[in-house]
Amino acid sequence: MSRSGRLTLVILGSALAATLLLTGSPASPNAPAQDEAKTAWDGSRAVPVHLIPLHDENDEPIIPTETNPLPFSARFTCGPCHDYDTVGGGFHFSSMTGRAEGRPAQPWIWLEPRTGTVLPVSYRPWPRTYSPTDLGLTAWDFTLLFGRHFPGGGPAEPPEEEVLSDPDGRWNVSGRAEVNCLACHNKSGRQDHGEWAKQVLRENLRWAATAAGGIGEVGGMASRLWPTWDIYDGPNLDDHEWAVAPYVKYRTEDFDSKHRYFFDLDYQPSDGRCLACHSVSPAGEVRWEAQADVHSAAGLGCADCHRNGLDHDILRGYEGEAAVKNDRTVDAFTCRGCHLGEDAKGRPDVEPGRLGAPRPKHTGIPLVHFKRLSCTVCHSGSLPKGGFTRVRTSRANRLGIYGVATWATDMPAVYEPVYMKDANHKIAPHRLVWPAFWAKRDGSELKPLKPEEVEAAAAGILGPDERIGAVLIALTQVMEEEETPVLVSGGSVFGPHIDGGIEILEPFDETGGDPPFWGLRKGTEIVPLVPDFDPAAEDKDTDVETRFQEFLQALATVTEAPGAPAIQVRKTLYRLVSGYLDISEAPEEYGEATRPGWLADGKLVPLAADLDVRTVTALAGGERTLTEEQVGLVLAALAEGSDGTEFAYVSGGRVFRLAKSGALLSEKHEAAEPVTWALAHNVRPAQQSLGWNGCADCHSAGSDFFFSKLEGTGPLLTTDTAERSSTSFMRLGGSFQRLFGLTFIVRPLLKTVLIVCAVVVGSLVFLAGVLALGRLAGLLEKR
Amino acid sequence: MLFTIITVLAVAGTFLALAFHRFWTGLDKDRTNLVYAALLGGFGNWLIRRSKESARKASVRAWWAYVKALPLWRLPVLEKWLFICFYGSFLYLGASGLFFAVFVPRGLYGLPLIGHVLAGGIFAVCLTLVVIFKSRDFTSIPEPLELSLRLFDPKRLGMTPARAKHAAFWLFVLAGFLLTLSSLLPMMPLLRTPGQKLMFELHRTSALASVVAAMVYVGMELFERSRALDHGRRTAQ
Numbered sequence A: 001m002s003r004s005g006r007l008t009l010v011i012l013g014s015a016l017a018a019t020l021l022l023t024g025s026p027a028s029p030n031a032p033a034q035d036e037a038k039t040a041w042d043g044s045r046a047v048p049v050h051l052i053p054l055h056d057e058n059d060e061p062i063i064p065t066e067t068n069p070l071p072f073s074a075r076f077t078c079g080p081c082h083d084y085d086t087v088g089g090g091f092h093f094s095s096m097t098g099r100a101e102g103r104p105a106q107p108w109i110w111l112e113p114r115t116g117t118v119l120p121v122s123y124r125p126w127p128r129t130y131s132p133t134d135l136g137l138t139a140w141d142f143t144l145l146f147g148r149h150f151p152g153g154g155p156a157e158p159p160e161e162e163v164l165s166d167p168d169g170r171w172n173v174s175g176r177a178e179v180n181c182l183a184c185h186n187k188s189g190r191q192d193h194g195e196w197a198k199q200v201l202r203e204n205l206r207w208a209a210t211a212a213g214g215i216g217e218v219g220g221m222a223s224r225l226w227p228t229w230d231i232y233d234g235p236n237l238d239d240h241e242w243a244v245a246p247y248v249k250y251r252t253e254d255f256d257s258k259h260r261y262f263f264d265l266d267y268q269p270s271d272g273r274c275l276a277c278h279s280v281s282p283a284g285e286v287r288w289e290a291q292a293d294v295h296s297a298a299g300l301g302c303a304d305c306h307r308n309g310l311d312h313d314i315l316r317g318y319e320g321e322a323a324v325k326n327d328r329t330v331d332a333f334t335c336r337g338c339h340l341g342e343d344a345k346g347r348p349d350v351e352p353g354r355l356g357a358p359r360p361k362h363t364g365i366p367l368v369h370f371k372r373l374s375c376t377v378c379h380s381g382s383l384p385k386g387g388f389t390r391v392r393t394s395r396a397n398r399l400g401i402y403g404v405a406t407w408a409t410d411m412p413a414v415y416e417p418v419y420m421k422d423a424n425h426k427i428a429p430h431r432l433v434w435p436a437f438w439a440k441r442d443g444s445e446l447k448p449l450k451p452e453e454v455e456a457a458a459a460g461i462l463g464p465d466e467r468i469g470a471v472l473i474a475l476t477q478v479m480e481e482e483e484t485p486v487l488v489s490g491g492s493v494f495g496p497h498i499d500g501g502i503e504i505l506e507p508f509d510e511t512g513g514d515p516p517f518w519g520l521r522k523g524t525e526i527v528p529l530v531p532d533f534d535p536a537a538e539d540k541d542t543d544v545e546t547r548f549q550e551f552l553q554a555l556a557t558v559t560e561a562p563g564a565p566a567i568q569v570r571k572t573l574y575r576l577v578s579g580y581l582d583i584s585e586a587p588e589e590y591g592e593a594t595r596p597g598w599l600a601d602g603k604l605v606p607l608a609a610d611l612d613v614r615t616v617t618a619l620a621g622g623e624r625t626l627t628e629e630q631v632g633l634v635l636a637a638l639a640e641g642s643d644g645t646e647f648a649y650v651s652g653g654r655v656f657r658l659a660k661s662g663a664l665l666s667e668k669h670e671a672a673e674p675v676t677w678a679l680a681h682n683v684r685p686a687q688q689s690l691g692w693n694g695c696a697d698c699h700s701a702g703s704d705f706f707f708s709k710l711e712g713t714g715p716l717l718t719t720d721t722a723e724r725s726s727t728s729f730m731r732l733g734g735s736f737q738r739l740f741g742l743t744f745i746v747r748p749l750l751k752t753v754l755i756v757c758a759v760v761v762g763s764l765v766f767l768a769g770v771l772a773l774g775r776l777a778g779l780l781e782k783r
Numbered sequence B: 001m002l003f004t005i006i007t008v009l010a011v012a013g014t015f016l017a018l019a020f021h022r023f024w025t026g027l028d029k030d031r032t033n034l035v036y037a038a039l040l041g042g043f044g045n046w047l048i049r050r051s052k053e054s055a056r057k058a059s060v061r062a063w064w065a066y067v068k069a070l071p072l073w074r075l076p077v078l079e080k081w082l083f084i085c086f087y088g089s090f091l092y093l094g095a096s097g098l099f100f101a102v103f104v105p106r107g108l109y110g111l112p113l114i115g116h117v118l119a120g121g122i123f124a125v126c127l128t129l130v131v132i133f134k135s136r137d138f139t140s141i142p143e144p145l146e147l148s149l150r151l152f153d154p155k156r157l158g159m160t161p162a163r164a165k166h167a168a169f170w171l172f173v174l175a176g177f178l179l180t181l182s183s184l185l186p187m188m189p190l191l192r193t194p195g196q197k198l199m200f201e202l203h204r205t206s207a208l209a210s211v212v213a214a215m216v217y218v219g220m221e222l223f224e225r226s227r228a229l230d231h232g233r234r235t236a237q
Helices: A003-023 A027-039 A084-088 A139-149 A160-164 A181-185 A193-201 A205-212 A271-278 A321-325 A328-333 A335-340 A368-372 A375-379 A451-457 A464-476 A543-555 A610-619 A628-640 A726-730 A734-776 B002-025 B036-057 B060-068 B077-103 B110-138 B161-187 B193-236
Strands: A050-053 A108-112 A117-121 A216-219 A247-250 A260-263 A280-282 A389-393 A414-421 A427-433 A437-442 A445-448 A483-489 A492-496 A502-507 A517-522 A525-528 A564-570 A572-577 A580-585 A593-600 A603-606 A647-651 A654-658 A664-667 A675-678 A709-711 A723-725
Touching: A108 A139, A117 A437, A139 A193, A181 A205, A181 A271, A193 A205, A205 A216, A205 A247, A321 A328, A328 A335, A335 A375, A375 A427, A414 A726, A437 A451, A437 A628, A451 A628, A464 A483, A464 A492, A464 A502, A464 A543, A464 A610, A483 A502, A483 A610, A492 A517, A543 A564, A543 A572, A543 A580, A610 A628, A628 A647, A628 A654, A628 A664, A709 A726, A723 A726, A726 A734, A734 B110, A734 B161, B002 B036, B002 B077, B002 B193, B077 B110, B077 B193, B110 B161, B161 B193
Parallel strands: none
Antiparallel strands: A050 A260, A108 A117, A216 A247, A280 A389, A389 A414, A414 A427, A427 A675, A437 A445, A437 A647, A483 A492, A483 A517, A492 A502, A517 A525, A564 A572, A564 A593, A572 A580, A593 A603, A647 A654, A654 A664, A709 A723
């Protein structure tokens, strides 16, 4: 070999040795082993004690007794043993990826009563939902709207590019709400979902898990801090009352001497944790009457069936999920899998009886029911007895958040059971919400407007209760004991509401309140705010003028009033001039009247606009928030500020638009159709299943199952709503089902006839067979 | 799918068997010396020729004339209406049942299903009456069996066309009984899901058996009738 050849060999050999040395360094084999240790189960069913050091978002250990400690971070506290990024890809945290991920579930409902908005929203491309991105909702907006029922992560912990692209987001003040492991796994009774919701709405996102988990007490509100505040700025030394920077005081008694905190955790989340966000109850039901799911009653927990690995890809348990997840073992966790040992196609290749699931008898149920119906039709949700049941769900109606304020809402109206065909072409019960929103037309499409866009165009039209409430609340300042200022109109008495706006105090004499008047309620008596008297009379009550001055001073505090307050009594005008009561003769054009009002444009205009009074009177006692008159005015206002764009309002299954004549027209439109999602719980006991009492549970001429009617509901007070029958949701012929139902009247006769025929024919066939057999055997002689 | 294949094969097989019976009965040659290939060739040619002839003669008017000439219309009034209902309900049951079973994956549903149930009731009643009043005409008393190797020789079983008709009748009655039973039991609160599945299978299997039996019976009956007519015509000439 030449010298150059030997040199080349040496160089190549050295390079190879170096490569082997580097790739085979002792650290490398250990790294995967550590990862495996994180994910692999050693086989023990015991739950390890979680006495662990807390780490903050900078991965610094938390010393609970130090000054201004930071809130704990799940990423760095739980992450060392449970890979945070793997967990963060789970179903509850991955909505922003926009993957459909199987059967549509309940979307978020953007409820904004003032503008009459009930908009189904989802990052996942599910039918009849709107993408937050398309609506112009940033992750920040989405978190503030719905973060109350987030388990952290997802939109509450957006990627850096999302944060940077939203200059209005206050992420640097609030921090991000990391995946909150405690939201589900905390066994401690201190875990408080309501506290989570409050912290989210205070924009204390990075503190929310610490507060909700009961690990420490969190004070201050990031929402009140200036937008450039940073957690490293520390407390706001200039303000200890209002703009207090968020802080945490840890419960030091739960730490040991090594500053390790004891987490009372469970591998499987308890039902209470799931139900914080997944409760559904019939509206108006009292708690002691509420039924538990039959599985819960039997001692099973939600997570017994809805399982997951470290990836937190929760099993949802619907038929067809195995195909979506490409994992046939998933079939074992559907109703069919557990109870019948069948997969979604009815193949008996699943091990049944998991968790002691009994095999149903289904005695007398014809096979066609199992081909055409999902198990949940007969077994889940509310019975269709008497029609559809209005229910309230945690996420749609903000349930489970307790405090001084009333958090739960009646709207949106969620109905069940709506029987519809699912992706497997089987009828399954669904829940339903009718959307309501303002929109602009783009061709045949309706593109929703954000509520603030509508508000901007419709000032003075929407929110009449707030304007009237402002007057009443202002007057409250000068009320005597047991006196309440009220507006009486159309048989209702409106008083000020503690949270602003108005509330109906009681029904009024139906003949009263027309025309409307402002009054004072003392006990059960209501007297006019401005009594009618002769100001020129010598024996007039001198206290009246004192009260007038108080009223006028109180009304002067109303912001956004059209002018200065004044009171007219016959031809005398009372007003404030330089803080003193000025009594003068009312201008001729004011006429002779007794009323309070605002001096504006040389007139005395009413304290509340006629439109406002008409609107609150019309809406009194109901849950609607808009009148047709308001819709017409808002549509006109929207059109006025646009370049010929057509606007519309969707409510109750109809689309409303303005005709050229100015009249309000309604029409059908795809966008007005309801959004639906399949329901699975509560599962009722067998005796409450459909069919338990016989075929007539569903098959009769007037069956609730087939012939219930559902009227479109929405914020608009109108008689012009869509109406759908159960059969139309099922896409079945109503006439046929009625005819088929009628056949069940004669079915007992048919059965009787068939029994007689079967007995007679069977006997004769048997006899003929016996005779033939006897002859063949030679036992019977030939005739 | 399996049932669809079995149905198609059974119906086609019965049709071909009946056609072969006609061909075989009308064969003028010495049948004992025929080789299978020649036999099959002859049968094929005969089938094509008959099909062409039938197609040429077929018309609505010809069919109507054929139906009007059926002895059914000349029966006494009660008997006539019994058989009209019997044949009519069975025709509808067979047609709707087999059509949906073979061509519609979803199976029988909708208005045809309601019609099927109603026709089923009529059929059951008519079958009962037919069995009570007519089955005596279909009792052929067999000779007592003798234990010998002749039991295994089909040629010595003595299967005549008349006996085939009798067998078809009793097969039809048995299938009708099972059809009635398998319609009735699923409607009663007796059977669980496996029982319901068994009844479903029993119902469609019995239905197929009843169709095959009916084809055999009617095929034989019509062939005898046409032969008798031909014989009458020849005698008259």
